[in-house]
Amino acid sequence: MATKVTANARRSSLFLQIAIALQTLTIFLQAVSAGLLLTASYGETLHSVGARVMYGASMLYVLAAVLAWKPGGGSPRPVRHASGFLVLASVQVVLGVAHVPSVHLPLGVLMFGLSVLSLARR
Helix, strand or coil, rough: CCHHHHHHHHHHHHHHHHHHHHHHHHHHHHHHHHHHHHCCCCHHHHHHHHHHHHHHHHHHHHHHHHHCCCCCCCHHHHHHHHHHHHHHHHHHHHHHHCCCCHHHHHHHHHHHHHHHHHHHHH
């Protein structure tokens, strides 16, 4: 029985690591597409699609954190972190739609830094 719980906890932890890595990658790609937004005609479309993918990655991070916590008996801390990222992603989307780059851009940099930090902690 303990072996099954340990295997499930390891699997949940791996899923959590993958979700954080995916979120970090999508935030980085948003920075790249923001640069394209300024220089290429297709930049706006790419940034818009990337925003949806990044938001989905943030939701996946919450799911992975809950799965690592509840059934595996892990710490609830990743759930709080993932929920915080989802709130930041929501604010980021609202700021982007409202065209408030003076807050949107620094918040994106902050999110990338925090995501890299979360990834390094795993």
